[in-house]
Amino acid sequence: MDLKSPISVVVPSLDGPVLQVLARSEEGLSGRQIHKLAGSGSVAGVRLVLQRLAATGLVHVDDVGNSLLYRLNRKHLVAPAVEFLADLRSTFISRLADEINGWRIPPVHASVYGALARGDGDPDSDVDLLLIRPDHLDAGDVLWEDQAGRLMQTVVDLTGNPAHVFELSRTELAGHLAIEEPILNDWMRPSIQLTGLPLAALMAESGRTLVAH
Incomplete structure (x- = not known):
């Protein structure tokens, strides 16, 4: 799945990014505004797409001054499908959170970072996950490893993208903080918490705050 424009899985042409922009806006946008937000094609290409979509009734056009x-015509029969496709990133994140919240051994913290959290990347980008396990749990615990393995498979099943899981214990996190590992910045800026304690709170418990480099 294209992590920047998930709708492109089904609508691989310029129509995909254009529809994604329209689905995320409640206000009317000019062709230039849509082009800027879509980050694809040319202004002329975007306008051609808009004209074609307007001819189908899926897009309303308002003449305001010059x-x-x-x-998006949200009453159109196709509009709900467009809105669903435009919000695939949020749906995916919710599905991950739901799975982890059902674990028999809950993590101290779970979040996504990297391309998915930033909203960029491409169809080959990894889905990066951070899992912090309880200190009382031995590394290699069979049930824990089974949970993490199934989560990685869920990522592949839902998106087609490879999953990369960075797993460590609460004590190991404190060790990373003590030597100010550069990867801490990747975990924090930006990240989307899935479950457990906020990463910032765990860092504060160790008497550390993260300064971006």
Whole structure:
């Protein structure tokens, strides 16, 4: 799945990014605004897409002064499917959180970072996950490893993207903080918490705060 534009899985043309922008906006947008937000194609190409979508009734066009403003026709039969596809990233994150919240051994903390958290990347980007296990749990615990393994398979099943899991204990996190490992910045900026204690709170318990480099 394209982590920047998930809708492109089903709509691989320029129509995909354009529809994603329209689905995320409640206000009318100009062709130039849509082009800037979509980050794809040319202004002329985006306008051609908008004209074609308007002809189907999926997009409304409002003539405001000297500008044409475009917005998704949310009453259209296809609109719910467009909105669902445009929100695949949030749906995916919710599915990951739901799975982890059902674990028999809950993590102290779980989050996603990297391309998925930033909202960029491409179809080959890894889905990066941080898992912090309880200190009383031995590394290699069979049940814990089974949970983590199934989570990695879930990522592949839901997106087609490879999963990369960085797993460590609470004490090992404190060790990373003590020597200010550069990867700490990757985990924090940005990240999306899935479950457990906030990473910032765990760092504060160790008497550390993270300064971006």
